[in-house]
Amino acid sequence: MQCTITQATEAADLQQCLQIRQRVFVEEQGIPAELDRDGLDGQALHVLVWAEQEVAGTGRLLPLSGGRGHIARIAVLPPFRGRGLGKKIVTKLEKLAQSVPLKEVVLDCHSHLQQFYAQMGYTPTGKTSMVHTHLLIQMKKEL
Secondary structure, eight states: OOOEEEOOOOOHHHHHHHHHHIIIIIIOOOOHHHHHHOOOOOGEEEEEEEHHHHHHEEEEEEEEEEGEEEEEEEEEOGGGTHHHHHHHHHHHHHHHHTTTOOEEEEEEEEGGGGHHHHHHEEEEEEEEEEEEEOOOOEEEEEE
């Protein structure tokens, strides 16, 4: 699928990212809005995906100390799933991480997505957590 992934630098872009997250995380997955809106969006780098001339997905990279970053909030709207956009979002966020420059990224994935991230070179750290009713597995990748 042809798509364009841009860094969300304008307020209107970030608003679109937040709307996608609202639809996917809050409305679809039942995650409380206050868990998604963690107050860290202003410190993060966000990407916005356009496909078929519509917004289709988003993700963010939060730079951390020690040359690490945290990839999070990967969301693709239902009509665009299964077309490789999630992988493209993660790849774009990894490139942004390298430009910061960061040496390693971590993410917390839903347990059913562990194989997806493993195929992209991520390995489990052994840490898990629960967010609402979702088991998350922390994974990392050196850049």
